[in-house]
Amino acid sequence: MTPPAALADIVLPVASCFERESLKIGFEISAEAQSHVQLRQAIVAPPSEVRSDTDVVLGLAARAFSPDAWMHVATESPSSNGGRGLSVAHVHDRDGTMLATSIQETLMVHPDARA
Numbered sequence: 274m275t276p277p278a279a280l281a282d283i284v285l286p287v288a289s290c291f292e293r294e295s296l297k298i299g300f301e302i303s304a305e306a307q308s309h310v311q312l313r314q315a316i317v318a319p320p321s322e323v324r325s326d327t328d329v330v331l332g333l334a335a336r337a338f339s340p341d342a343w344m345h346v347a348t349e350s351p352s353s354n355g356g357r358g359l360s361v362a363h364v365h366d367r368d369g370t371m372l373a374t375s376i377q378e379t380l381m382v383h384p385d386a387r388a
Contacts, residue, residue: 286323289377290358297311327348345369361375
């Protein structure tokens, strides 16, 4: 467990951005690159007990709020560098009020290094 995870009240088994397929929309390198979309395929298979961050956030929201109370989940990955990454998800109700936030830190280790 990483030092920041050790400070958390709850640690959930969430797949990293390298363990699931996703879309990256917009790139900060130029104005033209903001209109690009990139399919990011999974690089490694996730451990069997993990779920995607969206599955976890939607599961928590369904337990905490009426299914009619929320409508939108916005996710972003503000940082990914040097084998570490950060994902943030915000759950909003129909009026746009934020109901919950999920923050995930990931640490990537090459599969050969796990042994």
